[in-house]
Amino acid sequence: MTALLLHDLPFEIIPLDARLLLCSTPAGFPSPAADDIEEPIDLGTWLIEQPAASYVMRVDGHSMSGAGINDGDLIVVSRAKKPRAGHIVVALVHGDRTLKRLKRAGDRLWLIAEAEGYEAIIVDENVEIWGVVVGLARRY
Amino acid sequence: MPTPIALIDCNNYYVSCERAFDSRLVGVPVIVLSNNDGCAVARSAEAKALGIKMGEPVHLIRDKIERHGIRVLSSNYTLYGDMQRRVVASIESFARDFEIYSIDETFVDLAGFEDRDLVAHVRAMRDQVLRWTTIPTCVGLGPTKTLAKLGNAAAKKNPLFDSVADLRDETVRTWVLDRFAVGDVWGVGGATAAKLAALGIHTAGQLRDMPMKQARAMGTVVLERLVAELRGVPSGVVETIEPQRKGMAVTRSFGTPVNDIATLMGAVTQYAMRAGEKLRCHGLVAARLTVFFHTNRFKPDRPQYSASRMMALHPMTNDSFELIAAARRGVEHGWRDGYAITKAGIMLDDLVAAELRPQTLFEGDTAKRDRLMVALDNVNGRFGRFAAVPAIQGFKREWKMRAEMKSPAWTTRIEDVPWVRA
Secondary structure, three states: OOOOOOOOOOHHHOOOOOHHHHOOOOOOOOOOOHHHOOOOOOHHHHHOOOHHHEEEEEEEOOOOHHHOOOOOOEEEEEOOOOOOOOOEEEEEEOOEEEEEEEEEEOOEEEEEOOOOOOOOEEOOOOEEEEEEEEEEEOOO | OOOOEEEEEEOOHHHHHHHHHOHHHOOOOEEEEOHHHOEEEEEOHHHHHOOOOOOOEHHHOHHHHHHHOOEEEOOOHHHHHHHHHHHHHHHHHHOOEEEEEEOOEEEEEOOOOOOOOHHHHHHHHHHHHHHHHOOOEEEEEEOOHHHHHHHHHHHHHOHHHOOEEEOOOHHHHHHHHHOOEHHHOOOOOHHHHHHHHHOOOOEHHHHHOOOHHHHHHOOOHHHHHHHHHHOOOOOOHHHHOOOOOOEEEEEEEEEEEEOOHHHHHHHHHHHHHHHHHHHHHHOEEEEEEEEEEEEOOOOOOOOOOEEEEEEEEEEEEOOHHHHHHHHHHHHHHHOOOOOOEEEEEEEEEOOEEHHHOOOOOOOOOHHHHHHHHHHHHHHHHHHOOOOOOOOOOOOOOOOOOOOOOOOOOOOOOHHHOOEEEO
């Protein structure tokens, strides 16, 4: 009987998948591309710059179509970015999530739709600005 | 003067996570249930005010739930795990080093920040967590971990502190310690508390003033170290206390940085083996495993990365093979090429005695597995640790646990993301 004591061995060689078998071992001239290999494009990391403070949401409705945001689109909402007039924001109005543009009129802030037929909402104690839209994703 | 330590702890963590995406849960009593919807494991302030106790079985409080319209949710560990990652990332820029103690508690090492107004500093940290995640927190500050923990409890209990208690201040420390029941001090068990009471020691303040010799004579090295920590002398007591219910951890720093996933897998496999041994030795099973790894935070000029992934264990287990499989899945999910990893570890949460483990349907023959684990421990006991190790792993078992009132995976699954009305 042969017994193999593994406890002295470095953990590098303890249980690993046999992935190496899948690699080819070129015996000839090394690939000229080997040094220029890059990762494939990752749209997620491009779209979401600050993952810890960013949340993905889905748009339900047409009130922001004038801003190029359509029903069913995915948006990236940042809680790290400070909301300012002019930003498109996600706000809680009486607790309901809504997507609008934040605008200043006189000395008050308003939530404004960018389509016909929606009323402006004044930002008062019933409104909480939840986050700022920093990205948009759509598939066709 | 020892390095100041802060403990930041999320308020009613699970409930706060749920409220982040469902505003109908704000301002009403909410409870979150354990695995299999058995008992209340998290309560909103409103639910606590209704007298609902931690761990109370839900079938005993049906009446109360209906009478007061208490909102009842299954636990959504996918959400809680992702939000924890966000909380930790929010804390990151406020310290050179930190230590995740449990899903909702993180110790923050404030070395290098001593010349600042640390109360303002931790308030800014708290504000950043609230802003990035919506999760409210409390912070305790102190010269030792024990005092930071006590400060945190005080900040949570007493609104006068406005969520931050600084126990580096002699007056505040005395005030808090004199009002803190000795049995509530971290690491003081019921039996020890009774022995202390017989000596007339009822508060943390009295424990601090207990002669060291007497503390040692009571039989535990933990108690002696606790006395030291209460006096402001760090003694590493946190590392020696095996948290009973909260969880256990196996972590290590690497001698040479690890740059490839295979080596990290090997290391994490070993930790999972060791954690399984520890669990079996204490007769416990775990419901969740978290694997984490990160680069050297003391070299900010190098590329920085940290990952932490939580895996649910269904059914709850202390089987090394299951733990290893979960840990490896976590590494697979979290791994990014191009970083020099210097520390890794795994943590087990939600521990219960093996015989109290909730049974699941389709569990199959676990007796065989149990015998295998006993054999494994015997072999390793005789021939040295890791004499026998699993050569491969490859089972994936995804049984649905009961979770009838579970919220969506708001932050991690694209088909579950919250809708916003436009």
